[in-house]
Amino acid sequence: MKKSEIRKIYLEKRKSLSEDEVFLFSEKIFINFVNYFKPISGQKVHIFIPIKKFKEIDTQRFITYFQSRNIHVYVPKIVDEKLISVEFFSDTKFIINNWGISEPISDDDSGVLDFDYIITPLLYCDKNGNRVGYGKGFYDHFFENVTEKTKKIGVNYFDADDMIEDVWENDIPLDYLVTPTEVLSFLTGS
Template sequence: MKKSEIRKVYLEKKESLTETEVQSLSKKIFENFISEFDLKEDQKVHCFLSIPEKGEVDTSPFLKEFFENKIRVFVPKIIKGKLIALEITKETPLIENSWGIKEPEGNEDCGVKDFDFIITPLLYSDQFGNRVGYGKGFYDRFFSEINPNAIKVGVSFFPPNEKVEDVSEFDVQLDYLVTPTEVLSFGSFESKSTK
């Protein structure tokens, strides 16, 4: 399927989830992430701030875990059409922007490029790690500017059923996909099912 078709199908699927389903599936995704990845103090994790009301995977348990384990947390912010990273702590106040996304104040990129993990939002990923986002290309550009060894982890409610047919040279693949039932690896690591 082409990205435009996949986007339409998975937007509808996402919007059909109830708030209870979003929370329940998000909890399973978080548990799978924690059981798969070895997190250590002072690692740098870039993690999006979700809007659960819009059917996104709830990343608040991730943030709580990172803060409790003294992992440095960075969040995205779009400034002048570019995704930048801002470091936050448990105490950082978050303000809702015009899209309903909570974000920290400040428009200055932190300059960090050597992230250990990047928790990546998406609508869909296929079985090869080809991600379908919302079509703006923010993350592909971001990925191209940071340390290539950063582990890119997509989180999704849905398993990879359809192959993305129109992958471009600018698309950056995920290293892992975490769903409520499995952790899929697109590198040299083994995938695990938690069904």
């Protein structure tokens, strides 16, 4: 299937989820992430703030967990059509941008490129780690600049399935996908 078709299908599937399902699936995704990756103090994690109207995975549990274990948390912000990474603290102030996304007020890019994990929003992921997002390409550009050791991790309610037909050369695949039922690795030799 093509990305445009996939985007429609998975936006609808997500829309049909109840608030209880969003909570339960988000919790299972969080547990699978922690059990698989076992993040530790001092690591650096870039994680999105969910768009509630699109029923994205609730990442608050992740953020609370990371902060309680002295794991550095960074969140995205779009500045001049580019995704930057702003360090998150318990007193970080947020605003809602034009797309309805909660972002930090600060425009200070942390400059961090050696994240341990980038937890990435998506609508769909195929069995090769190719993702379908909202079509803006912000994460692909962001992925281009991070170090090789950074694990690019998608989180999704739905399992990887049919291949995406229109993968572009600038699309950067994920290394892992975490769902409520499993963690898939797309790395060769894993």
